[in-house]
Amino acid sequence: MDKKPTILVTGVSGQVGYELLRSLQGLGRVIGLDRAALDLADLGCVRDVVRATKPAIIVNPAAYTAVDKAESDEAMARRLNAEAPRVLAEEAARCGATLIHYSTDYVFDGTKDAPYSEDDATNPQNVYGATKLxxxxxxxxxxxxxxxxxxxxxxxxxxxxxxxxxxxxxTERPELRIVADQIGAPTWSRTIADATSHIVAQGLAAHDAAWWAQRSGIYHFTASGSTSWYGFAQAIFASALGELAPKAVPIPASDYPVPAKRPANSRLALGKLNQTFGLSMPAWDDALRLCLSE
Known part of the structure; x- marks a missing residue:
């Protein structure tokens, strides 16, 4: 690997991609592409871009993330969430690159009582989760x-x-009804980007393709701790709006019907990430306060 490896980042106008551009600076020659420069729906374009840039590492935060819209737009969700990653992976294999790709808690059905491990059976309940799987x-x-x-x-x-x-x-309504029976870990896009850059730095310092191969696999990658959407909203209001905050009313998900079914339990166990890379992810509420302090 040369001294300045090329790191190709997709979807840099999105919330994670934007933060990755900042976090990866200094680790190599970072090429950030938005949808205009790399349309993941055009699989031929995806192949051409990877072959032209010859990256050592491809970081792919781009995805079809409109969870409810995906129920009626399955073909495009599959193109962006399944077919484009397949092409990126094939091209990574072809040129000896490592692919870092982001997936979702929605690959699980949410019926487990404890946090999900990487080895737990998947059972997505909506098109978004199915295409990400x-x-x-x-x-x-x-x-x-x-x-x-x-x-x-x-x-x-x-x-x-x-x-x-x-x-x-x-700031617009005196009262908000917010789902209180779905539990997960709110995760700041910058937490994702910074933790990714720590892993990339470890891999580049190893100067060894075998380092990546030995660690290949699935990792759970969220902030630590958990809350409900209702709890998340309360924390936002307390930090950002104070006395001006609206009244938050907890409701069951059944009172807020949406096209795509969500898992009731989205908690993901972080032990494998910590053991493999020595990463301790920040508590969700600490990260939220940092985000809101900016």
Missing amino acids: EGEQAITASGCSHLILRTSWVYGRRGKNFLLTMLKLG
Whole structure:
């Protein structure tokens, strides 16, 4: 590997991709591409870009993430979440690159009473989760060196996410009804990017393709701790709106019908990540306060 490896990052206008551009600086020659430069729906374009850039590492946060819309737009969700990752993986295998790809808690059905481990049986309950699982399986089958990082409840200061929705609605309405019987770990996009950069730095310091191959696999990759959407909203209001916060009313998910079924339990166990890379992920509420302090 040369002294300045090329790191190709997709989806850099998205909330995770934007943060990755910042976090990966200094680790190599970072090439960040948005949808205009790399349309993942165009599989031929995906192949051409990887072959032209010859990356040592491909980091792929780009995805079809409109969970409810995916129920009626299955073909495009599959193209972006399964077929594009398959092509990235095939091209990574072809040029000896490592693929770092992000997946989701939605590959599980949410019926387990404890946090899910990487080895637990998957059983997605919606199109988004099913297509993300297909992407995982395609990457694993490709034979490339890969890290599949399953995260959950991603938020940040840009894009569309629960944090920004709550900040907007919290100033517009005196009362908000928020689901209280779905549990997970809200995860700041910067937490994802910074933890990824720590792993990339370890891999580059090893100067050894076998390092990546030995660690290839699926890792759970969220903030630590857990809360409900209701608890998440309360924490947002307490940190950001104070006395101006609306009244938050806890409701069951059954009172808020949406096209895509969500898992009741989205908690992911982080032991494998810690043991393999020595990473301790921050508590979700600490990260939220940091995000809101900016």
